[in-house]
Each structure stands twice: as C-alpha cells, then as structure tokens.
Amino acid sequence: MVKTHNTIAGVLFGMGAGMMWGLVFLAPEVIRDFSPLHLTAGRYLAYGLLSLLLIMPRWRAIRHHLTRREWAALFRLAFLANTLYYVLLASAVQLAGIALTSLVIGFMPVAVTIIGSRDRNAVPLRALIPSLLLCAAGAVCIGWSALRDFSAAPDTVIGLLCAIGALASWTTFAVNNSRWLARVEPLSAQDWNLLTGLVTGVQALGLIPLVLLFAPTASHDLQAWGKLTAVSLIVALLASIVGNKFWNQMSKLLPLTLVGQMILFETVFALLYGFLWEQRWPTALEGTAFALVVLSVLSCLSGHQRHHRRQEMQGVPGLNT
Template structure:
C-alpha cells in the first residue's frame, strides 16, 4: 500500500537531490555509448529494441498496482504521458542515435550539453525561481563548457553526414528540453503519484509507442547475424533497465527535491559521463580542451547552487508536494 514518508528538508533535500541527479546522469550517459556498441543497427531499430524492453519491464513492475493507478489517472494525465514519452524517449533517442552514428559521441553530447542552458532559461520564469540575472554566471559557465567540449567537433562538420548528425543533435536538444520542463511540472501537479510509478507509467506508454516502430523497422528489412542480434538484445535490455528504469526513477526523485532551474543544471552530468564513456570506449585520455570543458560544467553547477542559497529559494519545485513511497 502507499504511505507518505517524512520529506527531507533544507540542505539535506538539496544534497539528496544532487546525488540523485548525478546518478541519473551516470546512467543516462550510457545512452550515447549504445549506438556505438551496436553500430550495424539503425536508430529506429535501437529505439524499438530499447523501448520494447523498457515497456515490458515497466509493465511487469507496475502490474500489482495497475488498478489503483488506473483509477486515479485522468485523460489529461494519459495525454501528458504520451507526449512526454514521445519527447523524452522515443523521438529523443532516435535523434541521439542518429547524431552519434552520423557524427560522433562527442558531437552529440556537446549539443545535448546545452540542456542546462535551455532548461534553466525556461525554469527562471517559474514562480519563486531564482532571478535570471543571478543565474547568468552559471549559464555562461555551462555554455562555455559545452562549446569547449565540441569545438573541434563543430569545426569538423563539413561532410554532409556530419552536418545531418549535427541537425539531429539539435533536434534531440529541443525534444529533451520540452521533456525536462514538462515532466517536472507534471510531477509538481501530481503529488498523489510517486516518482517511481510515474517513471513506470512513462515506460508502459513508451513501450506502446515502440510497438508502432516495429512495422517501420520491418520495412528496412534488416540483415544481421545471430551473434549481432544477441549483442543487440543485451544492449537494448541493459540500456532499458539501467538508463530508462533506474535513471528515470532517480531523475524523477530529484525533480521532486530541486527547483526547475537547478534541475536544468543537473543535466550536465549526462554530458560528463557520456564523454567519460566515450573516452574509455576509444581508449584515450581526454584532450586539454575537454578537461577544461568538464571544469566549466562543474563550476556552472556549483555557481547555480550558490545562487539558490544566496536568494533563499526553497529546495523544491515551488508547486511540488511531499514524495510518497510505495511499499
């Protein structure tokens, strides 16, 4: 049954939210590596495989509470789940996988690295948010970090395929910005749903969307060896559980603890971990410019945290209610 737990307060809420955000970024960074691990598979195949697995696992986990949850969900909630699943999962991953395969992990993570800037700018309009002028140093630091990460990548986008990859990356940026803002605001108006249940409901809807991709994948008529399909299944299931189930749950818990302006800053850790995984995959050390970029990114998060302290902004989203635990 569902019981209301005592909500953490003050600095503890902030640091707990930060820890959840870093954990989500570490798991979501795997999303950028997956297209490289199974490069012979198209973005449509990758999205269909990952989200079919995500949908099945989510459905199994939510099945014991399905009747209770279904009774409290409205038509507006289901519509929100549909467009959030599309923007934050299905469409986003197709675009990211395309950006990685047409360009590179560094280029894709660079553009998505602008998410803290876009989400923070939108979040600064929320009631009770830190004024934009106080966030300006943080926004500048994050923008400098993103530019440093991809300076060489942007300079190399002369080939047609790389340019198309860059366009896909910017499409992913727009798609996930819409998701980050919309998801945070949905959680704020749905205090009766736990963050974990909302993540699983998103998974069920995303799995249904993945079923619609299967006919499109069939039109491609993919030709892969049995060993390739086995590797594809392993990557799809692994990314579904680690990034989609665990990562989304951590992100939703964080969204209940931090204001939207700080939520936007936490997305930078996805970029940092994506770069780290990319360096390990390529078996090389980061270049000086890449190290500088990580320093800018971390400095931006610290600057944003200090801005929230200095202006006495509450650690939670202004409309958020207490978190509920399901046991």
C-alpha cells in the same frame, strides 16, 4: 536544514541519473551495425516490458488517479523524452560522433534554466548568469575539437540537425515533466516513470513497421541480434528504469532552474564512457570542460542558496525547495 538536505539529495539523484543516461550515447557505437530505429525499438520494447512487470503490483492502487488527461500527458512526454529523442540522438551519434552530439545536448541546461526562471519563486535569471556562462563554456570545450574539424559532409550536417532536434525534444520534456510531477501528487516518481515506460512500449510497437520498411534486417546474423537484445535490455534497465527513477526523484526535490543544471551530468558521463570505449585520456580541452561543468553546477547551487537566504530573511511564503 530541510531545504539544504533536499538540495543535496536532489543533486545526488541528478548525478545518478546522468551516470545512467550517459550509457545511451555509448550504445549506438557499441552496436553500430544496427540503425537508430532498431536501437529505439529494441530499447523501448524492453523498457515497456520491464515497466509492465514492475507496475503490476501497484496497478490497483494507482489506476484511480489516471484520467484521460494524465494518459494524454504521458503519451506526449513519452514521445518527447524517449521515442523521438532517442531516434534523433542515436542518428546524431552515428552520423556526427559523440563529441559534436554532446556539444549540442550540453546546451540543454541553459535552455531549461532560462525557461524555469519564469516559474513562481524561481531564482532570478540574473543570479544564474555566471552558472549559465560556465555551462556554455563547458559545452563549447566539449565539442571544440569536433567543430574545429567540422566539414560540410552531408552526414555531418544531418547529424548536427538531429542533435538540435534531440535538444529541442528533451528540453520540452524536462520542463513539462517537472511540472506534471508536481500535479500528480498521489503518484510516486517511480509510478510516473513506469507509466511513461508503458506508454513508450506501446509507441515502440508502432516503430516495428518502420523498422521493417526502412531498416532491412537480412544482413544480421544470430550473434548480432543477441548483441542488440543484450544492449537493449541493459540500456532499458539502467537508463530508462533506474535513470528515470533518479531523475523523477530529483525533479520532486529541486526547482526547475536547478533541474536544468543536473542535465550536465549526462554529458559528463557520456564523455567518460566514450573515453573508456576509445581507451584514451581526455584532451586538455575535454579536461577543461569537466572543470567548467563542475563549476557551473556549484555556481548554480550557490545562487539558489543565496536566493533562498534572502527570501527567508524577507519572510517570503510559499517556498517549495
């Protein structure tokens, strides 16, 4: 019963994280006048400031659990999940569009699940093949329209490469972050999120010279800067603070093979927000993709439940889910 409760709670946290993270796909469209460097620096400066304010009451209790090893891990994770990932993602959205970017990012669950299948007590990969196939089919449907009209325009090619880079960056983060959360037991999921935010804020400061050098700001008026500030604060609060908290809570409750499937919710909500922004209904292909995504997650849940029932019947010790 406890395992079932943890699984349900973990899936709900994963859905909440996807709901928040879907906003990051919309932000580059809302403030298209600004470059990906502007968006990344603005969002993560706000994330760092909010993290500093929220972690101050907890600092005395957690600082003794942080060694050079933890800080080094936080720096790597912050770079992979935030600084590098969002520069690449925002570039992909602006150059290749939301649909094509969603297609590439939609394959992230497949990559994470395959890597997670090597963990101890993980569900065998063969048990997850139906879920992985449904996931892949859903991702193909999501971006089929974009691929059908694909042209070899330089911007589109560069956008596609940026999306692939974002996929590699965040897949590496998802695997390593899940494992680090299991190691830093004295720290809560939110402590780890806020510490990641602090480090990300420091990295964002390092982006300012790049913004000044490669992304001129003279053409933006006060109203445009106000819009960038508002979007940065909203995305930082909802996606980075709330969304990351949900994700870390989910990562503590679910095995890595199931964690990978939860990333699908980000793609679903990114598309939903895109439809609302464009004021249209999903096409038949997009509707099919939604159905395939849901079936993929349900299939993965079913595979985990069957695996755990078999292990319980065989008396396998050390189950952690």
